[in-house]
Amino acid sequence: MSTPPPPSSTPLPSSSSAPQPETQPQQQQQSQPQPTARPLPRFLENDPARTGYDPSLKWWMNYFKILAGQITPEGIEHYREDRYKANEARDCARCERDRDYLFQYSPVIRFLRDKVTALNGTLDASNVVCRRCPARVAEDGRVVRQGGGFSPDHGILICANEMRSRSHLEDTLAHEMVHAWDHLRWKVDWMGGHDLKHAACTEIRASMLSGECRWTRESITRGNWTLTQQFQNCVRMRAIQSVMARATCRGDVHATKVVNEVWDSCFADKRPFEEVYR
Template identity: 85%
Template sequence: MATPHPPPTASFSSSSSSSSSSPREHPASQPNQQQQQQQQQTETSCPLPRFLENDPARTGYDPSLKWWMNYFKIITGQITPEGVEHYREDRYKANEARDCARCEADRAYLFKYSPVIRFLRDKVAALNGELDESNVLCRRCPARVAEDGRVVRQGGGFSPEHGILICANEMRDRSHLEDTLAHEMVHAWDHLRWKVDWSGGGNLRHAACTEIRASMLSGECRWTRESLTRGNWTLTQQFQNCVRARAIKSVMARPACRDDLHATRVVNEVWDSCFADKRPFEEIYR
């Protein structure tokens, strides 16, 4: 996803970051003035969800106990799903140094050996941008449990002012980190190539387009990832469905998005042109 949550010490800048494309170059992400005015009139900000604090009496999870005692309570069904998430978050805090060190080692490996990461880094450099260890940072990203039971977490983020954030505690392995980093690097390339409205306050079409492209080009929707990791064994339209679903989910995280129907409508509006746009690749690499 592209929701920016980077640490304040990162930086990402370029002399070409103010360049913009013409409507002919990217028609779907450049609505006309009338469309923009209509969208601004109809879009309203969603209230932020309320997040729950752990209550041992309600969840069964008691942080004062040894971790293995709480783990035993989990496998014996004595802790609620909400309590499991609070337990997971506390374990992430305890293992933060280990997770970040592993993430940084994998990041260095990918910058050196991954074809897709090296290719995207070179394409970003061609637009006078720079991505390296100074602005691609590994950090622990807190997860939160919303009042309606949803668990709000992220794998990474991109911010034009700061750079790329990789959520070390959410990375399953090096391959997962490669997909996440490639996703955010596509956002970085889009930022340098076009004027993208990252806030989405007046134009969610920009957010929808870059999310479609990032999910399509990063490899996170390839069939092996969907089938072996997510258990989706669909043989027809699997790739398109994955890209569409992940783009809708990311657009829903924008404050200007009202609900899933609003996000779906915006993604559908830009789908044809943005799904066909494989730049800076010549074809879908992974």
């Protein structure tokens, strides 16, 4: 989970008076040294001579160039971003329709909304917003992309251009709503200013409880047909990736170490659910 840019929406109030649970890592003292942040990745601008993708051409001409293998993987990502820009209004309208449907009919979304309301929070169309989220191609070829985000001050962002279906949106929204519940229930150090244990714990819980790591999605959508420890491996992997997105994380080794430190207690914490049922 990465913190989204501030949408124009109603803030989600914080219930900071709630006690710190035994399954949530304790904050370190202010006097402890701050971790050194990683340098931000450099992003590549499209160069038609290098990528083969020429934005001055019609979109269908570039599409046929992709089919013919005349555009590099980097160029395909630049093409994809330009198509997202062209279809932004359509994607956001579809996202908002699916969001409203889920708030009305989805059992998991309605359950989490009620639990957030019980902690004096509000999640509705005013602070669950659909926007186009730009993806960037890093210098090392890695594509930086997100499906959504939670901000304690602004609410939930759903990246409309990344949503493949209503079911995908349901998983993404449930993930961010678990973050919202954690924010209201406990005082979470979201960006890891003191340490990254809070971020690791809420990411473990969100991936575990949202349904995004269930076997059917892993196997059909991601092609992972592993039968042993598939669920645990998915939750761990996604938590590590999300912790790595924090500015204070020093890399994959650091993120893995932090996730492992809180794994046992946070993976066992199913609240506000009684069990993992998705």
